[in-house]
Amino acid sequence: MLTILVLLYLGCAVTQCQKTCGYYNVTDALGVLQLSPTLVYLRPVTDWREPTYVTLDMTFRSVLQMDEKLQTLSSLMDIEMTWENQLLSWDSEEFCGISRVSIPESTIWIPDIYISETIEDNSLDVLYVHLYNNGTVQRTKTLNVMTTCTLDLYKFPFDEQKCNLTFGISTNPVKDVILASGLKAGNITLLSKATFTTGEWSLQNVKVFPLNISKNGETWSKMIYQISIKRAPMMYVINLIIPACLLVVVDVASMFIPMEGGERLGFKITVVLGFSVLLLILNDFLPNTDTPPILGVFCMVCLLIMIVSIIDSIFIAYMLHLSAVRPEVPHWLKLWVLKRLAFLVRIPTNERKLGSNILGHENTAVIEKAVSLPEQENSTSKQVSKEFKDSMEIKLLKKLLRELLLVRQHLIVTKQEEEDKSEWHMVAFVLDRFILILYLIIVTLIAVIMVSVWVA
Template sequence: VLFSKSSNFVENQSGPTHESMQAVFDLQPFRPVVNLSSPTIANLSFTLYAVLGVNEKAQILTTFLWLRLFWHNEFLVWDPDECDGVSRISLPVKELWTPDIIVYDVDDDVSQACPYVYVNHTGHIRWDRMLRLVSACNLEIFSFPFDVQNCTFTFGSYMHTSKESSLSICTKTFKLLENTSGEWELVDLTGESSILQFGIDEWDIITFWVVIRRSPVLYVVNLLIPSSFLMLIDILSFYLPPHSVDRASFKMTLILGYTVFLLIMNDLLPSTANGTPIIGIYFSVCLALMVISLLETVIITNVLHHSSMKYQEIPNWVRVVILKHIANLICYRWPEDVRPPEEAQEEKLESSNGTTGPWVIQPIRYVLDYLLFRIYLLLITCYAMVIITMWCIWISQS
């Protein structure tokens, strides 16, 4: 018995049988329309279940999707009243024609399609598919680890044009689940239908935009906080006595430790051909600042080393600029064991060859150390403000 609008089931048979639909199964290679000039309308429902992983180096996104396809088979229409009230059945998907919907930008597709489809008496068919997709995604890692990524999924027919198969989105049926486990958080999902023009043919396609946000806690705890601690220790090392040799060795130990930290951190940072993340620049500049700090210590140590040696008289304008104007500008307070230049001037002792004693070198070295320390603090403060501002601007625009 042909299973169609005008067909009836075998008498005393509760619902359709395999024999009653054999004629429909035989038409499986053909598009299920009576008039081949009419397109088969396929509707797509999209649910993003989870983000399984992101490979920044390979620019690959791994997701788990749940798709539902709806279409109409004009050969599978019956009257439930003539079939003991049976209005819905399930059939093997391999026995029926199915839309050849694929994802265009996929590197790997692990499909767990349901082997059966649900068919109601009007000929409408529903087919569920669960997909684990490894798809290409252009990742922007400049604001790593506070980055927000926008990846796309494009669905379309492999061989049927718009005249043969029309693809559209089910109204308000694409969504994302509230799944925030793992490193990535699902933020938003939007989609729209469009036409793909290729030569004289047109294909219906559906594009979904998936917005995901990285959870930065792991990177803040493992990268930013330890780096900030090392920079803080480097700043506090300026409070060591400038005449202490331990200050230089201490700073060199910090630089060595920071270098080891950078080597370990290199495995956590994403590496792509699109550019360098701002956090990588941040660590490089921090290392440069620590080197500048060591250079400042070398300069002060050099001045201290020669403080007991015989020097020619320091020009008066140098003493005035450093000991008076610069000292007042940076609000320098003289240590208890160092006399202010006005008092020391009264007790000035010059050797017979016209050299200057350590009373002049010592105040100058303290003022220079204080001045260079303030400049170093200013550089670090400006640098931190620039980094925080850039990150805030980038996050607000994402």
Template sequence: MEQTRAFVMRLKMKEKPAQLVVICFLLFIDGFVAVLNCSSPTRKALYHALEKELLPIKGVLPRNNFTESLEVTISITVVGLLGVDEKAQTMTIVIWQILEWQIEGLSWDKDKCGAERLSIPREMLWVPDVQIGEFMDEDISPKTPYVYLHNTGYVYDDKPLRVVSSCRLEIYSFPFDVQNCSLTFGAYVHFASDIQMIQGATAEEILEESRQVIATNGEWELVGLSVTPFTLALQESYSEVRYDIVIRRRPTIYVVNLLIPSCFLVTVDLFSFFLPPHSVDRGSFKMTLILGYTVFLLIMNDLLPVTGETTPLINVFFCLSLALMVASLLETVFITNIQFSSSQYSAVPKWLSILVLQYIAVVVCLPPKKKSNRVTVFLNQNTREPAMDPNISSVSRSETFSSDETSVKPPPTPPIPLLPSAHPEPALDELKRLSRDLTAIRLQIDNHFKGTNSSQEWQMIGMVMDRLLFWLYIIFIIASFITIICIWIWNNSYSV
């Protein structure tokens, strides 16, 4: 100090303008820079000098001019992606937080004090109150009690943080979803006029370093990161830096455990349409599939995300698959009932017949069957015999029968000469009765297989509805596969 004043007096005597500028600079340095005086070039002497200098002012901002803000530089490195809770809408990650700031007016000579930098306890100096705005839980990461202090007054603070932050999760495309979660760093109390947050490393540098040191290889992977410094304007302005962390879910476990088994069960139900309903109990087979699919969904329910805002697309897929299975079971019951009870139905409504047999049948490539023109012919040699009843339900020797409306009565044939016998008339009567019985049996069998026009229409409607549901199954499976493949490709090609 005395040497400086002597130098100033000599310059004043010479009165040179350039030297006056040097005088002012030296006075400024002498008044605002506190150079530590170490008694010896040892760390112990430096520590005592710092303790004497820093402890009295550790409770206030380390700046000489209160009209200027203190610049705090921040950088982060993502070292772990622990998981995402869709129900609580939170993300859990582990990061390294690096804060850097300058203590104005503090410096020392590294040669006289014996060290260029020194690790000192946090309690010895002022530390900025930088917090994460999205913090949702207590930080349980290990504490680092020391910071680095350089001989120029530069402070380097690096510490790990286990962050449980709130995040607006979009799970519509689960399990092929990509999430964008933000971490906003800023002073909790100090305004922008007191502390100014400055971005440190660029987003590309942070992303590259994070990919090199990331320690987890679980369900999520880091795919992108961006940094945005901004000022939050409330009643007062707050300086903040926001990091947008983009993470992507690895969908393999969900494809193997959820989608593929579900597609297998739906495909098996699709092939069950090839079972003939008139000879195989298709309903029992489909009911077994529905029970198996329900048990599968109950077991895998824990793997599905639960939120109150949006419904994942995979949940819609499972619901539609179950709905189609139930619809196919009901359709099988309808067809089975038609096969065995259509003769008791009333005539098909005209509008239903036109809609199903003329329009839907063409759409599903199932043209209506032509009506049978089969004619049943029987012989009745004795026109004097009573006519036969077409509605007969049993055969008896004492009953008489006649043909239906489509039966044609041929002309009487000439009598067959009988062999000489003692009693020809009883034999001829027996043959006539046998002929009537055989004709009645033939009529009953023919009416049973041919059925009435009404029952034929009902059976045709059942076949059309069966084919319609079969094509709906195929369309649903194709659309589901195309959607899954497209979303998976988009998920793998995503980049910031």
């Protein structure tokens, strides 16, 4: 009889254990699947004066897109929230050691966490959360959000950006819900780097700042995650910086093309057109801000110098034209270019004395002598005819002398015109070399400043 009772007791015990060893036994006992308004809509505390501590940890996984024009950041991240639900707990020994169950998210109260900088949210909904026997609830969600980010593009493309993600509670002030970080900033950085997808951007570090702000007479708990990312500049170096530097070098080399003809001017205009295409490409990346990037300043300065060199080429071509139309160089141009500017750029010039023209006086004397020669010949012939008749040899020598004087006059005038043209060429050469030296100084200076800014 006793044996039968023992067997019946053991059978009932085994049957009872089998009935309480399923997840549905736990959820039935807690009543979480019945969509109770108490569990779904109310903060799960037994004393309303006791705040709920929500532990928020974020793992930054990837930069999907950075829009420099709109100054927006599309990113992918994982957030894990943990809090205590004082209304849901059980003894795991009563349910065959079950210490955790997965329940639908819609069956219990969930903190309404949001990101202040969010513009667009493309995240997938979370279906289940983990509920532990001590009442701890764990919720993990992957966020795909587009947020605003104030970009500092002064060092573009060697820039490093810092974007903030401000997590907050929309309906519960700090006296009800307090946000806190479960991991330190160093651990968050290590976890994020381990899962970060490296593309155009690389993750530098993640910092965490707890913050309480006052609004509408109440204090609200916030958590700020500051993401530091650095741009990979190689694509921009190959597609922008190197072509721009090569075009500048080609434009400098074009200054050694001979000034005669229009080859230099046409070549320079072609270089400027190519440089303008690079500026259009650069403009597609940069926003309209009060502090343009140093690369944009460099390109604009180079374009300005290119335009100045084109104007210089046009002016030189005009001076070469003046050498044929107006042979004599103006006095002020000789003074400022052939004397002072040539001394400044260390170009030796064989200029004639300003204010005096020896060849001019000599030409005048030759002309007067050549003009008066026939008159002298007539008067002399009259006197000689009275005494004796000239021989044919003397007449021939006089005629030959007159022709030689005219040839000498022509040679002197031609030499003077050539020297005047040579002066125009020297003026053009001095101005051209001055623009070249100025070009090299300005480009070198802005290049040194640009490299110093990038390295700093």
